[in-house]
Amino acid sequence: MELFSLLLKIRTELESTQAEMVEKLSLHHEVFANLDLITYSRWERGVSMPSTLRIIHLLSFAQYDVIRYLVKLDLKLSKTKINQMRRIEAHAYDQHDLIQGAFYPIPDASFKHHSGSEPLTDMDKLQRICDSSGRFFKFDHLAVRERCERSIILQQKHALHILTCEGKDDSLYAHAMLSVHNMHEREQLRSEFRHFYNTPRAAQLSGDKVMFFHSVMRFNLKWWEFTCLYLIQVLCREPDIQELFMIVRDKSAAQIYANFGFKVEAKAENEDINPFGGRRKLISISRDDFLSHHGIIAWLKAHADLLKD
Numbered sequence: 127m128e129l130f131s132l133l134l135k136i137r138t139e140l141e142s143t144q145a146e147m148v149e150k151l152s153l154h155h156e157v158f159a160n161l162d163l164i165t166y167s168r169w170e171r172g173v174s175m176p177s178t179l180r181i182i183h184l185l186s187f188a189q190y191d192v193i194r195y196l197v198k199l200d201l202k203l204s205k206t207k208i209n210q211m212r213r214i215e216a217h218a219y220d221q222h223d224l225i226q227g228a229f230y231p232i233p234d235a236s237f238k239h240h241s242g243s244e245p246l247t248d249m250d251k252l253q254r255i256c257d258s259s260g261r262f263f264k265f266d267h268l269a270v271r272e273r274c275e276r277s278i279i280l281q282q283k284h285a286l287h288i289l290t291c292e293g294k295d296d297s298l299y300a301h302a303m304l305s306v307h308n309m310h311e312r313e314q315l316r317s318e319f320r321h322f323y324n325t326p327r328a329a330q331l332s333g334d335k336v337m338f339f340h341s342v343m344r345f346n347l348k349w350w351e352f353t354c355l356y357l358i359q360v361l362c363r364e365p366d367i368q369e370l371f372m373i374v375r376d377k378s379a380a381q382i383y384a385n386f387g388f389k390v391e392a393k394a395e396n397e398d399i400n401p402f403g404g405r406r407k408l409i410s411i412s413r414d415d416f417l418s419h420h421g422i423i424a425w426l427k428a429h430a431d432l433l434k435d
Contacts, residue, residue, distance in 0.1 A: 127198045130172035130183070136188045137170070144170065154187045155365075157414070175202060178417045182362060192362040197430045203420035211388045211421025217382050218350040235299060237352040242286040245281035249274055252288070255301050266349075275409050276329075283329040284364075289341075289356060291349050302341035304352045304360060307368065309334040315371060316391045319408040335410045336369040337361075355432050358422060361413055380407055387415045 137147050146167050151158040166175040176184065181199070185192045193271060240246035251275035280286035287304040307315065308331055337360070341353050361367060369392070374380045375392055379389070394406040416422070 128172065128196075129175060130170050130201055132195070132199065133170045133184070136184070136190075138223050139188070140338055146206075146256065147214065148234045152186070157183050172319050176419060178207075178420050178423060179414055181423075182417055183365075185364070186365065193359055193426060194433060196342075197426050199423075201420075201423060203424050207420040208424040209421070210419060211425045213382050214386060216349075217376075217379055220349055231303060235346070235349075236293075238290050238292060238347065240290070241282050241286065243280050243282075245278050245381050246288045246290065247278055251298050252277060254298050255288070255303075258301065259303075271383055279329050283331065285327075285329050285331055287356070287360065287361070290344070291352075300341070300346075300349060302339070304357065306331060306364075307336050308332065308339065309336060309368065312336050312369070316408065316410075318374065319371075319392055320394055320406070334368045335364075335366050336371060337367045338371045340373055351429055351432060354425075355429065358417075358426065363416060366415075367413055369407045369410055369412050370416055371408060373406055373408055375406050380409070383409055385418065 140147070140150070142150065143161055144166055148161055148163050149156075149297070151166075152161055154384075157379040158176075165174070169176055173311070175181075180200075182192055183195070185195050245254060249271070253270055256270050256273055263267070277286060281288060285306050287306075289302040289304075290298060292298055307327065311327065315336065324376070339357055341350075357370075361370070374383060385388075388409040388411045389409050391410050392408040
């Protein structure tokens with residue numbers, strides 16, 4: 127589907143002139159603050175193309191399924207930006223080969239996501255997740271059961287997303303978490319990222335937010351693809367999330383993410399250097415910078431089969 131056809135479709139549905147579309151988009155989001163009638167007309171005639179970020183906000187404005195339309199649209203994408211996303215995936219392939227050499231592959235694994243009306247409430251699995259996370263973060267003040275009960279509330283409030291890789295026998299092989307926080311918690315996260323989950327937090331979210339993403343185990347490329355897709359979906363669906371935080375340890379990974387636009391916020395002190403030769407680093411990128419990469423769209427198009435699951 128051509129973008130100019132989609133723009134005309136949206137405008138027809140809204141029964142608006144081009145001038146009215148410019149006004150509505152300008153009021154919808156600051157990314158359209160400098161949009162003028164000439165520029166919009168060029169988009170609708172297929173003469174030029176809006177930025178990736180503007181395309182995402184156009185789809186959001188029209189209340190379309192952002193991810194699925196990004197896959198359907200026929201877009202001319204910057205090769206430079208495409209390659210930046212491919213480098214991150216290539217690194218995931220390298221890790222996949224390395225770890226698969228040490229651990230057996232898991233047959234018939236299923237990937238699940240838990241949040242909102244479908245939280246993970248299995249206390250045994252939640253306790254195992256706490257035990258695993260405790261190897262990476264310091265949990266001192268809350269009893270495990272209390273922490274698990276709180277995590278259910280956070281999931282119900284969309285303040286926590288839990289992703290799991292499970293086997294047929296209900297085994298839990300891996301998990302990832304996307305933890306959403308109010309913007310005023312940003313500095314605490316930045317300065318105490320190893321101890322951050324030690325402090326109970328309110329489940330009520332409002333205004334601008336930040337998200338802390340971490341995957342405790344990246345043992346399988348399909349798992350990496352699943353968590354990556356879910357991350358993009360949340361960022362596209364929740365525009366109030368202004369910034370994304372992640373932790374890296376591998377030196378080469380840190381550089382790859384830096385090339386993508388991430389910056390180092392903090393480094394863990396007084397810990398053993400891992401076999402890859404790096405200390406844990408907290409890195410961050412703004413939501414708009416992350417979604418501005420044409421490589422996001424190219425990656426989604428290359429993994430369209432994931433959307434069928």
